[in-house]
Amino acid sequence: MLEDGGSLSLVQLRRGVADGCVLALLEGQERYGFDLAKVLSQAQLIAGEGTIYPLLARLRRDGLVDTVWRESTEGPPRRYYALTPAGSTQLAQFRLQWTRFSAAVSALLDSPSDNGGGPS
Amino acid sequence: MTSLSRSDMLVEAYLARVRYALRDLPRAQSDSMVEDLRAHILTARAGQGAEGEAAVRQLLDDMGDPAAIRAAAGLPPISRAHWGDPWAPWLLLFGGFVFLVGWLAGAVLLWNSTVWTTREKILATLIWPGGLAAVVYAGGIAVVVGSPTACTGGSGLAAQCTSPPGSAAAVILAVVAVVAPIAVSVHLLRALRTRVDL
Numbered sequence: 001m002l003e004d005g006g007s008l009s010l011v012q013l014r015r016g017v018a019d020g021c022v023l024a025l026l027e028g029q030e031r032y033g034f035d036l037a038k039v040l041s042q043a044q045l046i047a048g049e050g051t052i053y054p055l056l057a058r059l060r061r062d063g064l065v066d067t068v069w070r071e072s073t074e075g076p077p078r079r080y081y082a083l084t085p086a087g088s089t090q091l092a093q094f095r096l097q098w099t100r101f102s103a104a105v106s107a108l109l110d111s112p113s114d115n116g117g118g119p120s
Numbered sequence: 121m122t123s124l125s126r127s128d129m130l131v132e133a134y135l136a137r138v139r140y141a142l143r144d145l146p147r148a149q150s151d152s153m154v155e156d157l158r159a160h161i162l163t164a165r166a167g168q169g170a171e172g173e174a175a176v177r178q179l180l181d182d183m184g185d186p187a188a189i190r191a192a193a194g195l196p197p198i199s200r201a202h203w204g205d206p207w208a209p210w211l212l213l214f215g216g217f218v219f220l221v222g223w224l225a226g227a228v229l230l231w232n233s234t235v236w237t238t239r240e241k242i243l244a245t246l247i248w249p250g251g252l253a254a255v256v257y258a259g260g261i262a263v264v265v266g267s268p269t270a271c272t273g274g275s276g277l278a279a280q281c282t283s284p285p286g287s288a289a290a291v292i293l294a295v296v297a298v299v300a301p302i303a304v305s306v307h308l309l310r311a312l313r314t315r316v317d318l
Contacts, residue, residue, distance in 0.1 A: 033156055034163045041182065047192070048184015050138070053156040054193035057149065075166055076159065 018045050018055060019064075020094035023087050026065060030082040056081060064090050127176040131161055134180045141186035142193060144237060153193070157183065201312070204229035209308040212244055213301055216253025223251050235312055244308055247300050255297045262290075 018040065025036055033056060037049035046052055059065045064087035069077045083091070124132065135154050142150035164179050165171065183189075187197065208229040215222025230241055248254045 034160050037160065046184075047188040048182065049160065050157050050183035050189045051192035053153050053160070054189060056156075057153060058194065075163065078159070078163075079156070 016094060017098075019059060020091065020098060021045055022052075022055065022059065022081075023064065023083060023091040023094065026081055026083045026087070027091060030068070030080040032070075032078040032080045034078075036081065059087070063087075125171075127165075127171060127173055130173065130176050130180060131158075134161075134183070134186075137186045138189055141190040142195070144195060145193060149193075153189075157189075201235060202229070202233055205233050205235050205312055206309075208233060209244075209305040209312070211251075212308075213251045213305045214253075216250040220250060220253075223249070223253070226251070230308075236308060240308065240311065244304050247304050248297070251301055252298065255294075255301070258297070259294060 021040060021043070022036060025031060025039060033052055036056070037046070037052040040046045040052060041049045046055070056065065060067060060081075063084055065081045066084050067079050067081055070080050072078045135158060138157060139150055139154050142153060145153075161179065161183065165176065168175065168179075191197065208226050211222050211226025212230060213226075215224070215226045227245055230236065230244055233241075236244070250257070
């Protein structure tokens with residue numbers, strides 16, 4: 001379909017960062033929404049704790065996460081989120097893309113004088 | 121059950137604003153999101169013992185602006201009310217009397233607006249094309265066609281053919297025909313008042 005890296009536009013990457021981080025947080029352990037929201041909003045990766053829920057709903061629709069209700073010792077049952085196989089694949093891709101992206105940006109930031117002065 | 125505390129009312133008001141911000145999502149999706157938010161707020165309040173009004177306000181600030189939640193749901197931002205929005209319901213109702221042009225202008229304003237949902241727009245367009253003028257016009261035809269001597273199948277209102285003029289059915293039909301567009305326009309105006317700051 002798309003060649004390696006071809007699916008990676010800057011816009012997609014930027015929008016996908018929060019998604020990727022959610023997938024990373026779910027790696028190896030299921031979590032509930034409140035927990036995810038706290039971590040991501042403290043890291044300032046989302047614009048408010050509440051915005052995690054539309055994001056999670058989208059990941060769920062895309063089949064990247066699954067949900068399951070679990071009883072809670074303190075209060076009503078909670079909806080837990082877990083990574084699906086498709087989610088794991090997506091996370092691996094995100095890791096790769098992020099590594100390349102951050103390396104590219106770091107390289108540019110570290111040597112601003114090598115970029116040329118634009119068209120002249 | 122129990123009466124709502126001031127903090128509870130703040131939470132409900134916030135959730136209502138979120139629900140409104142998500143109004144163009146399928147109902148099941150927005151319901152589920154609002155329930156997720158409600159559970160989140162409950163958990164937060166239980167966790168930090170946040171029962172004071174200040175604590176609840178802080179908590180709601182941390183939840184994020186309803187507009188941000190809307191954006192996270194992938195919906196386009198809502199633009200401000202258009203100058204024509206307050207006119208549309210009135211033109212749809214009475215504009216038909218200004219030839220047909222007034223009603224058409226109302227329909228254009230209606231469909232250009234970002235305030236009303238597509239469902240409301242369709243409803244307001246179909247009940248009735250031409251507005252009250254169409255009812256008056258159709259009523260005139262029905263009286264003529266439905267006179268005791270004739271009952272034509274092709275024109276006039278169907279009810280006129282099955283019941284003599286002046287019958288209860290005809291009266292009910294006429295009342296419904298008049299009340300329906302008024303009700304739709306009233307709904308549009310109320311929706312406008314609650315949804316935007318004019």
